[in-house]
Each structure stands twice: as structure tokens, then as C-alpha cells.
Amino acid sequence: MVTVRALAVDFGGTLARPGPSPDGATVSQALKDLENTSVPEGFAAAFEDAAREVRQEDRASDIQSPFAEQLARAARACAAVIPDPQAATEAVFTAVPDAFVDARSAETLRRLHASGLVCVLSCNTQRPESVRRRTLRAAGIEDCFDALVLSSVLGFRKPHPRFYDTVVERAGCPAEEIVFVGDTPAKDAIGPYEHGMRAVLIASGPRPEGLPAPVGVIGHFTELPAYLESLDD
Incomplete structure (x- = not known):
């Protein structure tokens, strides 16, 4: 039986449609x-x-x-x-507008957090924590995150090992009990997997080449609860 205690969740492309970069x-x-x-x-x-x-x-x-x-x-x-x-x-x-949070993804996150999973927002961003928190608050999901790991605060971007070390530290459990979910293969799937976490990639179309076999693939964040349930089968 697989034990999952925490989720590390990417933001843009995973929970939200990415916002523009400042010109x-x-x-x-x-x-x-x-x-x-x-x-x-x-x-x-x-x-x-x-x-x-x-x-x-x-x-x-x-x-x-x-x-x-x-x-x-x-x-x-x-x-x-x-x-x-x-x-x-x-x-x-x-x-400059921040990312727009998908309502269905927000509701899925609320259910996952309510089920007892520790949730850590884990994303690369230029935006300060205050701005990202404002976006999460407006979407009604700020309280779903037990911790935020933002590259703008940490000073390291995915896939730097220090980023993943911090995710594990903030999750408060062993790496193998964390599922990292995001939409970029190198940063949200291969990097976390090589760092000892489980990983789920959000991707449309065929499975990307070079993805380690244990890494899951789903089409949308709303499919994550069913994927997590399948780990117990």
C-alpha cells in the first residue's frame, strides 16, 4: 500500500492559466x-x-x-x-495580472486538502509572496496551502536540488510520501522523481518521451484524486 501524506503543487499551467510577464x-x-x-x-x-x-x-x-x-x-x-x-x-x-486560477482545479484542491493531505505550493515565479497570496486568497484557496515554496523567495528555481529540499522540509514528511504534480516534465516530474518524490505530470496528448515509468500522467488537475486512489489498488 502506498502512503501519500503530502502534495507539492505547481501553479501556472497546473492550477492556473499563467499570467503575463511585465514588459x-x-x-x-x-x-x-x-x-x-x-x-x-x-x-x-x-x-x-x-x-x-x-x-x-x-x-x-x-x-x-x-x-x-x-x-x-x-x-x-x-x-x-x-x-x-x-x-x-x-x-x-x-x-500586471497574476495567473487566473481554474475554478474546477480550486475545488479539487479544497477536497484534497480537506481529506488530510498537506499541500505545498511549489512554483517558479517572479512575483513576491504577497502578490501570490493575494491571488490564492481571491480564488478561495490560500488556506488550502500549509506552506508556499516560491523561487522568488527562496532564490532557487526548479529543478535546482535546493528547491526540492525545501519542498520536502516544508511538507514535513519523507520525500517518498510526497506526490509532486505539475505541467513541466523536467521541473515537475523528472526533477522531483530523481529527488525521491512521486510525481504526476499534467499533459495533453501522448506520454512525453523520456519520462520515468513510475511517473503518472493525467490530463487535468481534476483527475488527481482518482490517480491517488489508484495508488492504493
Whole structure:
């Protein structure tokens, strides 16, 4: 009999439709009304360049630089003045919509959490924890999560081992008693599986090549309860 005590749940593409990334024009507009902040005409283009550089560097080593680093690089490039990076980050991600939570997935999550499973939100994101919590609260699922593991807070992105170590720590049980569910093979299935967790990939179409045999595949998050029940057969 398989013992499952916890779920590690990805966000965008799993529970929600991913939201947009902030572009230079949106960031520039969001910062213009902040006190003591000055963004010149060239800030939008400078931000686009800085964001591209930071993303490339982060992906090369599976780290997650603070969004404020993108703002700081853009500011240096065009002599902008951003005295409060935290307030600036909040302003940007208030202006840029977060992911839209799927109602059916939210209801499924509520049932799974009510059944006694520990649930850990486990996702790569630029957004601060306050913004992601606001999105979860609006969808009525903030209280379904016993812990949040966000790359924006942790400083490491999936599939970095430190990310999975933190998931296991926050779940409060052995890795083999955790089921990691998400929509990206390398980050949400292969990575967790190699780290000792069980994994379920959300995917449409045929089973992706190279996926370890023990990794489950479902078409939608709403199919997860039935999959978990099948583990006991």
C-alpha cells in the first residue's frame, strides 16, 4: 500500500492559466507615480534588456534573482532613480495580472486538502509572496496551502536540488510520501522523481518521451484524486 501524506503543487499551467510577464512599458508606467521615483524615456527599453539578461543568467544556474535586480540594472543603464525596490516590485505586480486560477482545479484542491493531505505550493515565479497570496486568497484557496515554496523567495528555481529540499522540509514528511504534480516534465516530474518524490505530470496528448515509468500522467488537475486512489489498488 502506498502512503501519500503530502502534495507539492505547481501553479501556472497546473492550477492556473499563467499570467503575463511585465514588459518595459508596463513597468515604466507602474513606477511613475511612486514617491521620489524617476524613470526617464529610455527606461522601458533598458528594462527589457535587463530582464532578458537576468533570465538568461538565472536559467543557466537554476537560480531566481529578485525582480528588484532587473529594476536596478535598468536604472543603472538609463540613470533612473528607484529608491524603494520593494515598493517598486509591489507596484509592478499590482499592475500586471497574476495567473487566473481554474475554478474546477480550486475545488479539487479544497477536497484534497480537506481529506488530510498537506499541500505545498511549489512554483517558479517572479512575483513576491504577497502578490501570490493575494491571488490564492481571491480564488478561495490560500488556506488550502500549509506552506508556499516560491523561487522568488527562496532564490532557487526548479529543478535546482535546493528547491526540492525545501519542498520536502516544508511538507514535513519523507520525500517518498510526497506526490509532486505539475505541467513541466523536467521541473515537475523528472526533477522531483530523481529527488525521491512521486510525481504526476499534467499533459495533453501522448506520454512525453523520456519520462520515468513510475511517473503518472493525467490530463487535468481534476483527475488527481482518482490517480491517488489508484495508488492504493
